[in-house]
Amino acid sequence: MTRPDASGAVSSGGSVLHADVPPLGRSGAATQPAGQASGTVVGALHKSPLRTARVQPVVVERIHPGKEPQAVSTAWHLELRRERTRFMETMSELTDDEFNNAKTLCADWAPRDVLAHVVGLDRMASHYFRPSTLTVNRGNARMVAHGRTLSRAELTDLGWKAAEEPSGQAQAMAWLLTGDMAMHHQDVLRGLGRNREIPDTVARALFREGVIWSWPFGRKLTRYRVVPTTPGGRPRGRGRLVSGTTEALSMWLAGRESVANELTFQ
Numbered sequence: 608m609t610r611p612d613a614s615g616a617v618s619s620g621g622s623v624l625h626a627d628v629p630p631l632g633r634s635g636a637a638t639q640p641a642g643q644a645s646g647t648v649v650g651a652l653h654k655s656p657l658r659t660a661r662v663q664p665v666v667v668e669r670i671h672p673g674k675e676p677q678a679v680s681t682a683w684h685l686e687l688r689r690e691r692t693r694f695m696e697t698m699s700e701l702t703d704d705e706f707n708n709a710k711t712l713c714a715d716w717a718p719r720d721v722l723a724h725v726v727g728l729d730r731m732a733s734h735y736f737r738p739s740t741l742t743v744n745r746g747n748a749r750m751v752a753h754g755r756t757l758s759r760a761e762l763t764d765l766g767w768k769a770a771e772e773p774s775g776q777a778q779a780m781a782w783l784l785t786g787d788m789a790m791h792h793q794d795v796l797r798g799l800g801r802n803r804e805i806p807d808t809v810a811r812a813l814f815r816e817g818v819i820w821s822w823p824f825g826r827k828l829t830r831y832r833v834v835p836t837t838p839g840g841r842p843r844g845r846g847r848l849v850s851g852t853t854e855a856l857s858m859w860l861a862g863r864e865s866v867a868n869e870l871t872f873q
Contacts, residue, residue: 683781684773690785690809691725691770694792698722698766701799706759711798712863716751718795722766723754725791728784729769729777785809786816790861793854797866810839810853817857818843824862833860848873 698706698718706719713721727750754762769777777784789809796802805813814835821827828844835841839853849856851870858866 683785684778686808686812687773687777687781687785687788688770689806690788690792690812691766691773693803694725694788694795695763695766695770697792697795698763703759705799709795709799712794712858712865713791716794718798719759719762720751720754721791721795722762723757724750725788726750726754726762726765726769728787729774782812783816783819786812786814786819789813790816790857793858794863797858797863805839805854807838810837810857813857814840814853817860820862821860827860 701709701718706717708717711718711721716724724747727746757765773781789805789812793813818828827833830844830846831849832842832844832846833840833856834848834850835853835856836850837852837854840856849859849870849872851859855866855869859870
């Protein structure tokens, strides 16, 4: 879930993957069973300035009437694991000072706090659904407070576990958590002055996350019509035209006001 950024704004026919999801390792690689059925092969190599994460090709098939909805959930389950793996690779390359003290686009959160949030979301019910924490901010604070009691190694191990073996709660919400994970990955990268190439599927999830959080935090889509200039989003809203990359629009919609200078307001 999202959280305020340093400016004070609050942040914090398709295709479907086969139901047999190959395991992802800490290198980000998916092992594919021999004799996989033929189909469209999607993208196995995602590049970023930080590291090249190689994921083996995954076969996809077109959705036809009668396909079980579970297959869609399985597709997002795999995307969540992939994006969490990319995030963990970013975290593993930070120095101790960056890990503990670097700024992110989440107010008062260092990268280690973002990681604690990601780990906490894997067991979200235990943080959000308590009488004393029945708000997003309280639940987030609980996650971060717990994370600060752990060493970097302990927190990193929990992060890899969440990436490799998401909980049942996370799997059930994978379509939503993929966007949340992508958003927070960008929070860390942008805070460090870095960037990456975002896969189209992740860009779509990121844009959906921005649209969702635009409503409680500014209701921007009632005043602006956003027009993405890169894949992953589509024009939404009404009012003054705003254009920019799908990533930048998504971050701005979700309350990261510091990104506004990258957008074109007409």
